Amino acid sequence: MRKTILSIVTALAAVASTLVVLTGPAQAHGYISSPPSRQANCAQGRVANCGPIIYEPQSVEGPKGQRNCHGGLSQFAQLSDESKPWPATSVGQNVTFNWVLTARHATSTWEYFIGNTRVAVFNDGGRQPGATVSHNVNLGGFSGRQRLLAVWNIADTPMAFYSCVDLQIGGGGNPNPQPSPTPTVTPRPPSPTPTVTPPPAGGTWRTGTYYATGSTVTYGGATYRCLQAHTSLAGWEPPNVPALWARV
Numbered sequence: 369m370r371k372t373i374l375s376i377v378t379a380l381a382a383v384a385s386t387l388v389v390l391t392g393p394a395q396a397h398g399y400i401s402s403p404p405s406r407q408a409n410c411a412q413g414r415v416a417n418c419g420p421i422i423y424e425p426q427s428v429e430g431p432k433g434q435r436n437c438h439g440g441l442s443q444f445a446q447l448s449d450e451s452k453p454w455p456a457t458s459v460g461q462n463v464t465f466n467w468v469l470t471a472r473h474a475t476s477t478w479e480y481f482i483g484n485t486r487v488a489v490f491n492d493g494g495r496q497p498g499a500t501v502s503h504n505v506n507l508g509g510f511s512g513r514q515r516l517l518a519v520w521n522i523a524d525t526p527m528a529f530y531s532c533v534d535l536q537i538g539g540g541g542n543p544n545p546q547p548s549p550t551p552t553v554t555p556r557p558p559s560p561t562p563t564v565t566p567p568p569a570g571g572t573w574r575t576g577t578y579y580a581t582g583s584t585v586t587y588g589g590a591t592y593r594c595l596q597a598h599t600s601l602a603g604w605e606p607p608n609v610p611a612l613w614a615r616v
């Protein structure tokens with residue numbers, strides 16, 4: 369009898385640990401959503417032939433201390449392929465990097481590297497972060513096209529998450545310089561009658577879909593507006609992640 373109970377307990381423990389393994393990766397982890405990291409560009413289809421990272425841009429998890437874009441994971445090696453046409457975001461000397469997380473792992477540090485130079489580090493001292501995290505980083509005088517590597521160091525495991533962001537660093541403080549419009553002297557035509565346009569409806573929320581900031585979806589009969597651009601995952605349903613979705 370005692371032996372039977374023991375084996376039942378052992379079997380249940382085995383099932384439980386399998387469930388943890390199966391359900392863990394889908395909701396776990398995090399990545400930089402803006403400026404778009406390489407995995408974000410892949411997940412949004414802005415870069416082709418990225419491999420399986422398109423399904424899980426949040427999963428670039430590898431042992432701490434690496435300096436590559438793919439966390440040493442062979443299935444994500446495309447992220448370190450410098451021959452790919454990675455789009456670079458035009459920025460000034462100060463950039464705010466926005467992470468999307470759902471497995472809010474207790475965090476030791478967040479590190480930002482350009483080449484071998486660590487341009488910024490943020491020490492969370494083991495705290496649990498929110499579902500989104502933003503850091504303002506001074507790029508330390510670097511200019512031109514640069515590949516920035518961001519590392520999220522987990523406090524209670526030997527692992528870290530890696531995100532590379534391609535930047536075109538300008539001299540000014542304007543992160544998105546616009547050419548001056550040519551002044552026009554044409555008289556304005558009479559204003560048309562204003563029409564009230566409803567916000568564009570993005571349809572029903574789905575997983576594996578890129579949502580831009582400001583887009584709207586319906587879920588469970590309610591409408592939500594996207595607060596931070598991201599690619600949706602199971603477990604990130606709008607009511608579950610108030611950092612990503614606001615009910616309208």
Ligand SMILES: [Cu+2]
Binds near residue numbers: 471
């Ligand atoms: Cu995780």
